[in-house]
Structure formats: structure tokens, C-alpha cells
Amino acid sequence: MDDTRKKQREDSRNPPPPIVGDFDLTDDHTEIYLALLEAPSVTRNEFVRRGFEPEYVDKSMRAFERRSLARPLGYDVWEAIPPDIALPAFAARLEEYATTIRASTSALSRSYANRSADAPDPSGYDRLNSVEEIALATQQLLARSGTQVVGLRNNSPYTRYLLGLPTDFHVTPVRNAQGVKLAARVTMDTSMIPHPRFNEVVTARQSTGELYRFHSGLPFSAIVNDRGLAVIDAHGPDGEALGLMISTPGAAAAVSNVAEWAWRLGREWRLAQETSGELDxxxxxxxxxxxxxxxxxxxxxxxxxxxxxxxxxxxxxxxxxxxxxxxxxxxxxxxxxxx
CATH class of the missing domain: 1.10.10.10 (Winged helix-like DNA-binding domain superfamily/Winged helix DNA-binding domain)
Structure with missing residues (x-):
């Protein structure tokens, strides 16, 4: 018996429990899995006779075993675990894995933002040239906040980007680098109401404790914290995302004044009541x-x-x-x- 392959078989009997495993299956894995399903059992030699490379068979079957899609019946012999059992169980593990990743996103984003959180631009003004740069600057601002932030949002590219994010993102409270939940107040421009995901997103954000009001004609989008930092985002000359991160306390205070002005003038957001029935x-x-x-x-x-x-x-x-x-x-x- 080949010692290397014997060791591989022994390793596959007691594998560590990763969700995805260590082998990157190609599109061919569908064909080899179907071949496994078509017979009560399949040997390595039968796979090879069907045109699969021996090394690929070994790696594929180890991966299937790790995913509980197949089990060995002996040396170089496998059978498929019934798909109505194996596939839902595998899907559930993937969903659990995805949930873990989503739950970690906020904390990891804070860690990423903190790389440069202690080194603001010396000039106090940092131009932001894309949605991605605005998003990173916003994460930095949140990470360096004390206890609260206030913002205003018009129909800017970054606002539309936020409205397009999954609901999981919006039901996650905003926190600073120490994990403290931030009190957040946001004034939305009434021009955002027709957006198809508007109700869903605002409802999700309200579930985290954020407060929302409405006003028309907001000049730009911005967020400002209680530590003298502000991020402004707006349309560039050609409609592209354009922003500015401000770390000068005086300028940040001016942005804060605009945000507070919008909040004072805004009207509270209320969820729509039942609207069934025809209007005359x-x-x-x-x-x-x-x-x-x-x-x-x-x-x-x-x-x-x-x-x-x-x-x-x-x-x-x-x-x-x-x-x-x-x-x-x-x-x-x-x-x-x-x-």
C-alpha cells in the first residue's frame, strides 16, 4: 500500500472541522459528485476509468468526506450520503459560517479603520474620491467617536450605496473602537422617500435605536461625531462620489451646526399605518x-x-x-x- 495515500486516508477519518475545507474544487466537482450518486458505491479506479485524474479523485473525495457528502466503505471505495440529508446539513453549516462572518464585519471594520485612527491628516482636511474612501473615512469617524454622532443625508452617491447594503448591515448598531454603542440622529432629505428600499432600511436602522427626521433641500450628506471629526459626501462635477474628511475642530463644529439645524427643522419619521382599501x-x-x-x-x-x-x-x-x-x-x- 502506498504510504502517502494511506496517511491521507487516515487523516480524512479524523479531519479538523472547517466549513469549506482546504481544497478548491473546480466545476468538475459537480460531475464527480453526480458519478458518485449514480451507483451504490464507486471505487477510485472506476472514477479514473471515467476520465478523472487520480490525484483529483483523491482530493475530491477527501473534500466530500470533510463536507459529509460521502463516506468511505473501504480502501478507495466510497458511497454518497443521501442528498436529502447531506445537502441541507451542508447548507446549514454554510449559513452558520456566513452568519458568523456577517456578525464579525462590524468589529473587523472598526479594527481596519483604527489602523490610521490615531494619525489624522496634518492639514485637517482629507479629500475622498470614491464611495470606498468615504466608507472607510466614515468607519474611522465612528471608531473615534465618544458616545454620539449626528448626520444628514441627501441623495448623494454614498447615501444610495448605503441604501443598497444588505439588511444585516442596517440592523447592526454603530459602535466606537471600544465597542460602545453610539447614539445616532439622522435627518433624511424627503427626496429619498421614493427609493425602493427606503422603508426597509429606515425601519432596520430604527430597530438599533437610531432616530430619524425629515427635511427637504438638504445641501449635502454628512456625519459628525462628538470628538471634532466630520465626513461630508456629495456629488462631484460628473455625478461621481466626492467627499471630505475634516479633523479640524472649528470646521467640524460648522458641519455639526448644519446637522443640528437640519434636525431642529426636521419632522419625525413615523411608520405607515394600514393603507388597505380604495381611495375615492x-x-x-x-x-x-x-x-x-x-x-x-x-x-x-x-x-x-x-x-x-x-x-x-x-x-x-x-x-x-x-x-x-x-x-x-x-x-x-x-x-x-x-x-
């Missing part, structure tokens, strides 16, 4: 006009009703939709297919 033609027309910015007096003239009637219906419709502004009511109605 008049209510639909009111919402259509609201979404275009029409005033109550103009709506009253067009519908030939009193302004008081319009004001009452607008309040009722806003409550029904969970809207905090007239414009938001029109947008939410459009999103829900009510108009």
Missing part, C-alpha cells in the same frame, strides 16, 4: 396634487371645495399613510399604488 376619486386627486407641491388653496379651487375641507382631508390622509409632510403623503401614496 377626490382623495386620489388631492394626493396627486400634494405630490406635485400644490398648495391647499389651489387644490380647493381645482376641486371646487372649501380650503377647510381640503385641509381636513390632507390631515386625515397624512395620518392614514403615516406621513409627516404633505409631499411625503403624495409620494407614499404613489409607492403604495394608491394613485
Amino acid at each position: 376619486a377626490r382623495d386620489k386627486r388631492i394626493l396627486e396634487l400634494l405630490s406635485s407641491g400644490t398648495t391647499d388653496s389651489v387644490i380647493a379651487k381645482r376641486l371646487k371645495v372649501s380650503q377647510r375641507t381640503v385641509e381636513r382631508r390632507v390631515r386625515e390622509l397624512m395620518d392614514r399613510l403615516g406621513a409627516t409632510t404633505r409631499f411625503q403623503a403624495g409620494v407614499l401614496a404613489a409607492k403604495d399604488g394608491l394613485i
Whole structure:
């Protein structure tokens, strides 16, 4: 018996428990796995006769054993573990592995950001030229925060990037380098409401304790902490992501003033209530006009009703939709297919 292959067989009987194993299977692994499923048992020589390289057979079968997809019946003989048992179990291990990775992302990101957390740019201003650079600067800011951050978000490239991230990211609280959960307040521009994932993302972030308000016409997106750091992001000349990391306390304080101004003017976010049921033609027309910015007096003239009637219906419709502004009511109605 070949000593090397004998040792390999012994090792495969008591392997360490990695999820993926140490062998990078190619697309051929599907073919060899199907060949294993087609017979009660398959020998190494039978695999070779089917055209598989001997070394590839050895590595593939060791990998299948490690994944509990196959078991040895003897020397160089294997059978497949029933797929209805093996595949769900393997998938569950992969899901557990993925969950562990996702749970580690926040802490690892803080560690990555901390590489340069103690070495701010000497000038106090660091230009950011991509979404990735803005994301890293934001992680650095969070890592170096004390207890709280405040921000504002308009329809910037980085804001759209954040809205596209998985829900797992948004249900994770923001923390500093010491693992302290940060109190966060964010004012969102009403222009973000039509985004298809807006409700989902804001709801997820609220579940972590973050507070949200709304205001229109925000000049840029930014986040500022309680340690004199700020990150601004906006559109570049050609619509690209462009940002600035500020570590000068005076300039960061100016950004903080803008964020606090937006927060004071903003309206609280409320989840939409049940909106089932048809709207009558008049209510639909009111919402259509609201979404275009029409005033109550103009709506009253067009519908030939009193302004008081319009004001009452607008309040009722806003409550029904969970809207905090007239414009938001029109947008939410459009999103829900009510108009």
C-alpha cells in the first residue's frame, strides 16, 4: 500500500472541522459528485476509468468526506450520503459560517479603520474620491467617536450605496473602537422617500435605536461625531462620489451646526399605518396634487371645495399613510399604488 495515500486516508477519518475545507474544487466537482450518486458505491479506479485524474479523485473525495457528502466503505471505495440529508446539513453549516462572518464585519471594520485612527491628516482636511474612501473615512469617524454622532443625508452617491447594503448591515448598531454603542440622529432629505428600499432600511436602522427626521433641500450628506471629526459626501462635477474628511475642530463644529439645524427643522419619521382599501376619486386627486407641491388653496379651487375641507382631508390622509409632510403623503401614496 502506498504510504502517502494511506496517511491521507487516515487523516480524512479524523479531519479538523472547517466549513469549506482546504481544497478548491473546480466545476468538475459537480460531475464527480453526480458519478458518485449514480451507483451504490464507486471505487477510485472506476472514477479514473471515467476520465478523472487520480490525484483529483483523491482530493475530491477527501473534500466530500470533510463536507459529509460521502463516506468511505473501504480502501478507495466510497458511497454518497443521501442528498436529502447531506445537502441541507451542508447548507446549514454554510449559513452558520456566513452568519458568523456577517456578525464579525462590524468589529473587523472598526479594527481596519483604527489602523490610521490615531494619525489624522496634518492639514485637517482629507479629500475622498470614491464611495470606498468615504466608507472607510466614515468607519474611522465612528471608531473615534465618544458616545454620539449626528448626520444628514441627501441623495448623494454614498447615501444610495448605503441604501443598497444588505439588511444585516442596517440592523447592526454603530459602535466606537471600544465597542460602545453610539447614539445616532439622522435627518433624511424627503427626496429619498421614493427609493425602493427606503422603508426597509429606515425601519432596520430604527430597530438599533437610531432616530430619524425629515427635511427637504438638504445641501449635502454628512456625519459628525462628538470628538471634532466630520465626513461630508456629495456629488462631484460628473455625478461621481466626492467627499471630505475634516479633523479640524472649528470646521467640524460648522458641519455639526448644519446637522443640528437640519434636525431642529426636521419632522419625525413615523411608520405607515394600514393603507388597505380604495381611495375615492377626490382623495386620489388631492394626493396627486400634494405630490406635485400644490398648495391647499389651489387644490380647493381645482376641486371646487372649501380650503377647510381640503385641509381636513390632507390631515386625515397624512395620518392614514403615516406621513409627516404633505409631499411625503403624495409620494407614499404613489409607492403604495394608491394613485
